[in-house]
Amino acid sequence: MSGITIVGSGRYLPGKPYTNQDLARVMDTSDEWIRQRTGIEQRHYCPEGQGASDLAVPAARLALESAGRTEADIDYIIFNTMTPDHILPGSGPLLGAKLGCPGTPALDVRSQCAAMIYSFQLADALLKTDGIRSILIVGAEAHAGFMPWRNWNALDGLEPVSADDYQRSTLHRGFAVIFGDGAGALLVERSSTPGTGLLSLDLHSDGRYSDELRIPAGFRRRPYATSELVEDAEFIPRMNGREVFRHAVSKLPQTVRAACERAGVGLDEVDWFIAHQANDRINRVVRERLGVPPEKVPSNIRSYGNTSGATIPILVDEMRRDGRLRAGQLVCFLALGAGLHWGAAVMRI
Ligand code: ACO
Numbered sequence: 001m002s003g004i005t006i007v008g009s010g011r012y013l014p015g016k017p018y019t020n021q022d023l024a025r026v027m028d029t030s031d032e033w034i035r036q037r038t039g040i041e042q043r044h045y046c047p048e049g050q051g052a053s054d055l056a057v058p059a060a061r062l063a064l065e066s067a068g069r070t071e072a073d074i075d076y077i078i079f080n081t082m083t084p085d086h087i088l089p090g091s092g093p094l095l096g097a098k099l100g101c102p103g104t105p106a107l108d109v110r111s112q113c114a115a116m117i118y119s120f121q122l123a124d125a126l127l128k129t130d131g132i133r134s135i136l137i138v139g140a141e142a143h144a145g146f147m148p149w150r151n152w153n154a155l156d157g158l159e160p161v162s163a164d165d166y167q168r169s170t171l172h173r174g175f176a177v178i179f180g181d182g183a184g185a186l187l188v189e190r191s192s193t194p195g196t197g198l199l200s201l202d203l204h205s206d207g208r209y210s211d212e213l214r215i216p217a218g219f220r221r222r223p224y225a226t227s228e229l230v231e232d233a234e235f236i237p238r239m240n241g242r243e244v245f246r247h248a249v250s251k252l253p254q255t256v257r258a259a260c261e262r263a264g265v266g267l268d269e270v271d272w273f274i275a276h277q278a279n280d281r282i283n284r285v286v287r288e289r290l291g292v293p294p295e296k297v298p299s300n301i302r303s304y305g306n307t308s309g310a311t312i313p314i315l316v317d318e319m320r321r322d323g324r325l326r327a328g329q330l331v332c333f334l335a336l337g338a339g340l341h342w343g344a345a346v347m348r349i
Pocket of ligand 1: 029034112337338
């Protein structure tokens with residue numbers, strides 16, 4: 001495999017950051033617990049009335065600008081999200097319309113936090129198709145809608161939290177403290193530099209573990225939404241944090257080794273291991289199991305929390321803009337998310 005290269009990137013984080021202390025107003029948690037268990041200090045939330053496609057617009061425009069391209073150059077949109085604007089349609093066509101390139105083919109990818117690895121595979125294949133030169137890959141998430149607290153003014157410290165709300169949010173604190181909202185965008189094209197591109201992929205999905213992280217509501221119900229289902233928190237994620245953690249620290253080292261072996265590169269030859277930002281502790285264990293030095297595993301979870309499908313493009317954008325990520329480097333991307341989906345991609349950028 002060869003060909004794909006990142007020619008532009010952008011990111012967008014909505015509104016002001018919410019600190020761990022802010023969260024401790026609405027549920028039984030603490031700054032110390034969240035920092036120690038996850039490495040997260042703050043996160044952003046999508047404003048009411050906006051969706052993933054709205055967060056994606058500024059990120060996509062920055063990606064186009066940094067590549068010296070315009071909306072008219074986009075031949076295909078791949079939209080990674082587990083929190084689409086609507087149950088249907090997906091957010092991809094909304095983004096095309098909002099960017100001013102209606103009619104551009106747009107595909108939503110539903111592989112949660114592992115979506116970027118799947119998108120690299122899709123983009124690589126699509127770039128071999130006649131007439132497709134530039135692909136916009138976006139990861140954007142608006143998790144705010146499934147946060148367990150009902151009173152956002154209490155989070156802002158403008159109103160006291162009710163005892164009922166506090167108890168309800170505390171029930172869901174395990175997942176609620178880790179997720180944050182944001183968007184990252186990458187513009188990818190076929191490279192003319194020999195040796196550049198996707199060198200290997202190792203991808204997996206296993207629905208046997210789907211109940212470790214899921215939103216229970218769905219079309220198994222008639223009707224699929226009722227006030228009782230909302231009351232019973234069927235629209236709020238159920239996450240078995242310990243099990244997801246256990247899967248991540250065993251499957252991610254395996255997939256990284258498999259992808260590097262397939263690419264014919266040693267772990268020591270890789271310049272960067274760009275990992276999904278779910279929890280700093282997960283990435284530390286994965287790094288230790290691989291025997292990789294900490295400086296090769298960048299992290300930004302402190303500032304944004306887990307933005308699911310958006311973490312990798314946001315991190316890539318930061319690294320391109322501050323000069324860490326440069327043409328010619330060898331990068332291994334790795335991620336695991338609900339599904340379960342997981343995998344790694346080795347790319348010479
Ligand atoms: N604040 C304070 N205490 C808490 C919190 C909280 N936010 N959450 C849980 N606790 C308590 C628990 O009640 C428990 O108390 P107990 O011992 O008295 O029963 C204790 O802390 C330990 O709870 P665990 O759930 O075992 O905590 P753990 O160390 O596993 O950390 C965490 C939880 C951070 C969620 C961790 O399991 C994790 O990160 N897992 C991976 C999650 C993940 O990666 N999810 C995203 C996947 S990507 C995707 O597809 C979206």
